[in-house]
Amino acid sequence: MKRFKSLSILIAIILVMSSILTACGNDDSKDVEGDDDYKLELKLSHVFSPDEQLAKSMDLVADRIREKTNGAIDIQTYPQAQLATYKDGLEQVVRGAEFISVEDPSYLADYVPDFQALVGPFLYEEIDEYTGLLKTDLVQDMIDSAEEEGIKILGLDYVFGFRNLVTNEIVETPEDLKGLKLRVPESQLFIDTINAMGATATSLPFSETISGVQQGVVDGLEGSEFSNLGTKMYEVAKNVAITKHFLGTCGVYISTEVWEEIPEEYQTIIEEEFIYGGKEMIEIIEDSHDETVEELEAEGVKFNEVDMNAFREATESVYDNMDGVSENIYDKLQEELEELR
Numbered sequence: 001m002k003r004f005k006s007l008s009i010l011i012a013i014i015l016v017m018s019s020i021l022t023a024c025g026n027d028d029s030k031d032v033e034g035d036d037d038y039k040l041e042l043k044l045s046h047v048f049s050p051d052e053q054l055a056k057s058m059d060l061v062a063d064r065i066r067e068k069t070n071g072a073i074d075i076q077t078y079p080q081a082q083l084a085t086y087k088d089g090l091e092q093v094v095r096g097a098e099f100i101s102v103e104d105p106s107y108l109a110d111y112v113p114d115f116q117a118l119v120g121p122f123l124y125e126e127i128d129e130y131t132g133l134l135k136t137d138l139v140q141d142m143i144d145s146a147e148e149e150g151i152k153i154l155g156l157d158y159v160f161g162f163r164n165l166v167t168n169e170i171v172e173t174p175e176d177l178k179g180l181k182l183r184v185p186e187s188q189l190f191i192d193t194i195n196a197m198g199a200t201a202t203s204l205p206f207s208e209t210i211s212g213v214q215q216g217v218v219d220g221l222e223g224s225e226f227s228n229l230g231t232k233m234y235e236v237a238k239n240v241a242i243t244k245h246f247l248g249t250c251g252v253y254i255s256t257e258v259w260e261e262i263p264e265e266y267q268t269i270i271e272e273e274f275i276y277g278g279k280e281m282i283e284i285i286e287d288s289h290d291e292t293v294e295e296l297e298a299e300g301v302k303f304n305e306v307d308m309n310a311f312r313e314a315t316e317s318v319y320d321n322m323d324g325v326s327e328n329i330y331d332k333l334q335e336e337l338e339e340l341r
């Protein structure tokens with residue numbers, strides 16, 4: 001009987017402890033439910049038109065994040081420079097605004113100078129060279145340095161094709177660009193590169209570019225086939241010189257201050273979706289390139305090859321004149337690319 005009573009007491013103690021543990025478990029559940037009450041609206045800004053793939057990709061990523069977080073993270077996308085873009089967009093990020101800036105990585109150079117070399121002229125022959133380089137310690141160190149400046153990089157591989165010269169002239173050599181004014185974004189890297197190639201770089205908002213070509217303010221511009229089609233550049237400039245002087249790519253940036261306040265479970269979803277979105281966009285771009293060229297040709301656009309070596313030699317000085325970059329950064333990038341190739 002004593003053993004039976006002892007056993008009964010032991011069972012009673014176990015039941016009480018189980019009840020306590022269950023109660024504690026419910027408290028944890030309440031904490032998780034508290035996370036479910038978390039809401040954050042982020043404004044995402046870029047210069048691309050809604051018809052361009054980058055805009056479509058940003059919308060897809062935002063929708064997937066909204067769905068997977070049950071609306072906790074609501075990213076509102078603003079195309080065509082409705083909100084701050086270029087340098088102003090990155091300044092919003094650095095100041096800690098609830099804002100996502102989508103820009104060419106050259107704009108990061110104001111905070112980490114080596115980024116201008118990463119996307120410098122005539123550096124890449126294929127897209128996978130760039131995406132491979134992003135995984136190296138050399139570039140990861142740049143990314144870490146950006147975080148120290150308050151910029152969390154969610155992706156650098158929203159690639160929209162190689163950028164070419166779009167004019168009404170046949171351009172084959174640097175000499176053919178003399179006297180031509182070409183629109184560029186307000187980026188020192190773009191300005192220096194187009195000037196070195198032989199033209200006169202003229203910074204204009206893209207919203208003024210088409211009319212600028214029509215009115216003779218500029219003689220042309222530069223951009224990828226996808227931008228050409230999506231923005232209807234072909235309506236004012238019918239010739240494309242295949243210079244491939246830049247790989248057209250954008251990064252996605254958010255304030256580290258804002259990022260650190262986001263619950264970890266949502267951080268994971270955001271990072272995963274932006275990583276997937278970049279890979280997805282590259283696949284779309286590569287699969288649809290030939291079709292895009294055919295559509296442009298149907299609109300009367302002509303494509304011509306150029307003296308690539310002449311343009312490459314003409315722009316070597318751009319790397320020499322980059323302010324603040326690490327010593328021998330160009331050589332280090334080339335060494336990494338040689339290994340990848």
